Amino acid sequence: MASAECVFTNTWGKILGKEGEGFKIMAEMINLSRVYNSVAAIAAARRALAEAYHYLQFRTTFGTNALNHALVRRRLSDLCATYTADFYLTFHAIRTLDAAEQGNIKAKQLLRLLTPMLKRQTAQNAVYLVRESMELMGGMGYIEDGILPKLMRDVMVLPIWEGTSNIMVLDMLRASLKSDGLQIMGEYISDTLARNGLQYLNDEHLQPLVRLWRQLSSGTYSSDITENTxxxxxxxxxALYQIAVVCHYTDEQSRPHLQPVLQHLLQRLSNKRDIALQKAPDRNTVEAMMGWS
Ligand SMILES: Cc1cc2nc3c(=O)[nH]c(=O)nc-3n(C[C@H](O)[C@H](O)[C@H](O)COP(=O)(O)OP(=O)(O)OC[C@H]3O[C@@H](n4cnc5c(N)ncnc54)[C@H](O)[C@@H]3O)c2cc1C
Known part of the structure; x- marks a missing residue:
């Protein structure tokens, strides 16, 4: 993309807001544009997945429809779970942003941590999801006449501008030290999981993070160790917060397509992923996760 750096000479400036508050004012703008970045990210991911699914519905390989292959459905359901979790996180953040703009202090505090978390997660996943969708379409995904190459080029910038992924980690670190965001997020995870009684997830997942954060925030460790950890x-x-958010917004109507999403997220979270003999998700499950109809 062509871009430019402008140098203004012999010109005058007018101060916006109070002197010394420039960064704060800019931070408000950045937070909005980071949420915008996430909306663009999930939009591109959604389009790529829809293109791939549509193509596969009509593609015959090894003498049968491509969707009859276990590994195709398995890959689609993995991607759908990632996309859906990002979709819910994005609109959860937009709801939080609305509340913060209406003066909700808790929402404002949460947003300081949530915004860089959202930006990093959705931008990186958009690149991953578009690339994977491209591969699912095989060689046709790579051909310039289709939509995927354009989407691929467009999403590459999402993790870079509005602050790179590393800068988002530093922002999350700063927000956790200087706001109540981390505490609010922890309470939300605990409350949601307690209320919804998720079988596989409990305080055992949260407590190691709490202990680690106590160590990191004690100021004992070098910045090298702190930032890396x-x-x-x-x-x-x-990952935990996304599970809690999806869980929170699950209702009777959405349960059939969100339940497999939650299962995927939980399985991914588990370090000791048990390898069990099981079938790939069936076509109806994948279609429900896609929100195809
Ligand atoms: C197409 C395009 C349009 C843009 N439009 C605008 C615009 O309109 N307005 C605007 O203000 N900016 C704009 N930008 C700038 C963009 O926001 C920056 O390029 C981006 O935030 C990265 O900053 P940088 O280029 O200074 O990278 P650098 O800071 O030079 O980073 C280089 C690498 O080092 C890493 N890094 C840097 N510091 C640290 C650290 N402390 N810890 C760990 N890792 C670190 C980064 O993650 C990155 O991988 C645009 C960029 C592009 C590509």
Whole structure:
């Protein structure tokens, strides 16, 4: 993309807001544009998945429809779970942003941590989801006449601008030290999981993070150790928070397509992923996860 750096000479400036508050004012703008980045990310991911699914519905390989292959359905359901979790996180953040703009202090505090978390997660996943969708379409996914190459080019910038993924980790670290965001997020995870009684997830998943955060925030460790460890900590926290958010918004109507999403997220979270003999999700499950109809 062509871009430019402008140098203004012999010109005058007018101060916006109070002197010394420039960064704060800019941060408000950045937070909005980071949420926008996430909306663009999930939109591109959704389009790519829809293109791939549509194509596969009509593609015959090994003498049968491509969707009859276990590994095709398995890959689609993995991607759908990632996309759906990002979709819910994004609109949860938008709801939080609305509440913060209406003066909700708790929402404002939460947003300081949630915004960089959302930006990092959705931007990186958009690149992953578009690439995977491209591969699901085989060679046709790579051909310029289709939509996938354009989407691929467009999403590459999402993790870079509005602050790179590393900068998002540093922002999450700063937000956790300087706001109540982390505490609010922890309470939300505990409350949601307690209320919804998820079988596989409990305080055992949250407590190691709490213990690690106590160590990190004690100021005992070098910035090298702190920043490096923070990335792992926030990645785990993002996974837990996404599960809690999807769980929170699950109701009778959405349960059939959100239940398999939750199962995927929980399985991914587990370090000791048990390898069990099981069938790939069936076509109806994949179609429900796609929200195809
Ligand atoms: C197409 C395009 C349009 C843009 N439009 C605008 C715009 O309109 N307005 C605007 O203000 N900006 C704009 N940008 C700038 C964009 O926001 C920055 O390029 C981006 O945030 C990365 O900053 P940088 O280029 O200074 O990278 P650098 O800071 O040079 O980073 C280089 C690498 O080092 C890593 N890194 C840097 N510091 C640290 C650290 N402390 N810890 C760990 N890792 C670190 C980064 O993650 C990155 O991988 C645009 C960029 C692009 C590509």
């Amino acid at each position: 923070a990335q792992d900590l926030f990645e785990q926290l993002t």
